Amino acid sequence: MFGFLKKKSPKPEDVAPAVAEPTAEVGVPAPAVIDPAAAAAAAPAVEVAQPAAEAVAEVVPAEGEAAAVAETVVAPAPRLSWGERLKAGLARTRQQIGGGLANLFGLRKIDEDLLEELESTLLMADCGVDATQYLIDDLRMRWKRDRLETADQLQKALADGLHGIIAPLEQALELGSHQPFIIMIAGVNGSGKTTSIGKLAKYFQAQGKSVLLAAGDTFRAAAREQLMTWGERNNVTVVAQEGGDAAAVIFDAINAARARRIDVVLADTAGRLPTQLHLMEEIAKVRRVIAKADPSGPHEVLLVLDANIGQNALAQVKAFDKAIGVTGLVVTKLDGTAKGGVLAAIARQCPKPLRFIGVGEGIDDLQPFKAREFVDALFEPGAGAVKAGADARR
Numbered sequence: 019m020f021g022f023l024k025k026k027s028p029k030p031e032d033v034a035p036a037v038a039e040p041t042a043e044v045g046v047p048a049p050a051v052i053d054p055a056a057a058a059a060a061a062p063a064v065e066v067a068q069p070a071a072e073a074v075a076e077v078v079p080a081e082g083e084a085a086a087v088a089e090t091v092v093a094p095a096p097r098l099s100w101g102e103r104l105k106a107g108l109a110r111t112r113q114q115i116g117g118g119l120a121n122l123f124g125l126r127k128i129d130e131d132l133l134e135e136l137e138s139t140l141l142m143a144d145c146g147v148d149a150t151q152y153l154i155d156d157l158r159m160r161w162k163r164d165r166l167e168t169a170d171q172l173q174k175a176l177a178d179g180l181h182g183i184i185a186p187l188e189q190a191l192e193l194g195s196h197q198p199f200i201i202m203i204a205g206v207n208g209s210g211k212t213t214s215i216g217k218l219a220k221y222f223q224a225q226g227k228s229v230l231l232a233a234g235d236t237f238r239a240a241a242r243e244q245l246m247t248w249g250e251r252n253n254v255t256v257v258a259q260e261g262g263d264a265a266a267v268i269f270d271a272i273n274a275a276r277a278r279r280i281d282v283v284l285a286d287t288a289g290r291l292p293t294q295l296h297l298m299e300e301i302a303k304v305r306r307v308i309a310k311a312d313p314s315g316p317h318e319v320l321l322v323l324d325a326n327i328g329q330n331a332l333a334q335v336k337a338f339d340k341a342i343g344v345t346g347l348v349v350t351k352l353d354g355t356a357k358g359g360v361l362a363a364i365a366r367q368c369p370k371p372l373r374f375i376g377v378g379e380g381i382d383d384l385q386p387f388k389a390r391e392f393v394d395a396l397f398e399p400g401a402g403a404v405k406a407g408a409d410a411r412r
C-alpha cells in the first residue's frame with residue numbers, strides 16, 4: 019500500500035544544490051496548478067492502483083461432508099487497529115528495552131548492579147545520556163520509596179518514568195483560525211517528508227478539511243511526481259513547477275489556496291543536511307517568502323525525523339530550529355528500528371511538540387502522538403518477556 023510514494027533510500031548525491039535568492043514576486047515562470055477535477059476532465063487516463071487480489075483457497079471436502087462444507091474461503095487478514103500497528107511497529111524498541119529488562123531480571127533481584135545494567139539497555143535504545151540518567155535516578159528513588167521487588171513493579175516504574183518524560187511532547191496540531199493554514203515541511207534527505215505529506219493530506223481530508231499541496235521539493239523530480247500522483251488519485255490540488263525555485267512555487271501555492279478558500283496548504287521542501295549551510299540558508303529564505311505571501315504564516319513548521327538516526331535527531335532539531343523556527347516534529351519509521359528511545363532524548367534535550375509518529379508505509383500509519391499509547395505499546399503491560407523473566411526468578 020502507498021507504494022506510489024515509495025522511493026529508493028537517499029544517496030549523498032541527492033542533496034539539493036544551492037539555489038538563488040527566492041524571487042517569488044518577480045520573474046519566475048508560473049508554476050503549474052494541477053487541479054484534479056480539471057485534469058480528470060482533460061485527461062481521464064489516471065492510473066489507479068488496484069488492491070491485490072484476495073487469496074481464495076478452495077478446499078475439496080471429503081465425501082459426505084460436501085453438504086456441510088461447500089468451500090472454505092481464506093479471508094484477507096483483518097486490518098489491524100492503530101494500537102496494534104503501533105505495538106507491532108515498536109517491536110524492536112520493545113525488544114531492546116523490555117527484553118533487556120527480562121534478561122536482567124532473569125538473573126537476580128533489584129540492586130545497584132542491575133540498575134547499572136539497565137542504564138546500558140536504555141542507552142542502547144537511544145534514550146541518550148541525559149534521559150537515561152534521569153530515568154535511572156527516578157527508578158532508584160521509586161525502588162527505595164515504594165520498596166519495589168518484582169520485575170512487573172520495576173517495569174511499571176520505568177514505564178511511569180518514561181511517560182513523565184515524554185508526556186509534554188504530546189501537543190496535538192490545532193489548525194486554528196487561519197485560512198489557509200500553512201504547514202511547511204522540512205527535514206534531511208529521505209526522512210519521509212513527501213510520504214508524510216501524502217498521509218497528512220489524507221488525515222486532514224478525513225477531518226473535512228480541503229487541502230492543497232505545494233511541490234516545493236524542486237530538486238528531486240520524483241518528489242514532485244509523488245505529490246502529483248497523490249493529488250490526482252485523491253482529488254487534491256497540487257501546485258508544481260518543473261525545476262525552478264521552491265519559494266516561488268510555495269508562494270504561488272499559498273495565493274492559489276487563498277483564492278480557492280482552501281483550508282490547509284502542505285508545502286514540501288527538498289531534503290538537506292544541517293551541515294550544508296548554504297542549503298540551510300536557502301530554506302530560511304523559503305520561510306521568509308512564505309511570510310511574504312501571508313504575514314501570519316507559516317502557521318506550522320514541521321521537521322520530519324527518521325527514527326533510525328537515533329541521537330542524531332537532536333542535532334537536526336537544533337539546526338533546523340535555528341534556521342526556520344521548528345514548531346512541531348514528525349518522527350517516522352519507528353517501525354524497523356530499536357531506537358524508539360530517542361523520543362525521551364528529544365523530550366529532555368530539545369523538546370518540541372511531537373505532532374505525529376509514523377510506524378509504516380501505509381497511508382494511515384502516521385497518527386497523532388499520544389504518550390500513554392506509546393508507553394503502553396512499548397511495555398505491553400502484563401505480557402511479554404519481562405513477565406517471563408520475573409517468573410523464571412520465582
Ligand SMILES: Nc1nc2c(ncn2[C@@H]2O[C@H](COP(=O)(O)OP(=O)(O)OP(=O)(O)O)[C@@H](O)[C@H]2O)c(=O)[nH]1
Nearest residue numbers: 025207208209210211212213289350351376377378
Ligand atoms: N517503514 C517506514 N517507511 C517510511 C515511513 N515514512 C516514510 N517511509 C519511507 O521512507 C522513504 C523515503 O520517504 P520520502 O517521503 O520519499 O522521503 P523525503 O524526505 O521526501 O525524501 P527527499 O525528498 O529525498 O528528501 C520512502 O520509501 C517511504 O515509503 C514510516 O513511517 N515507516
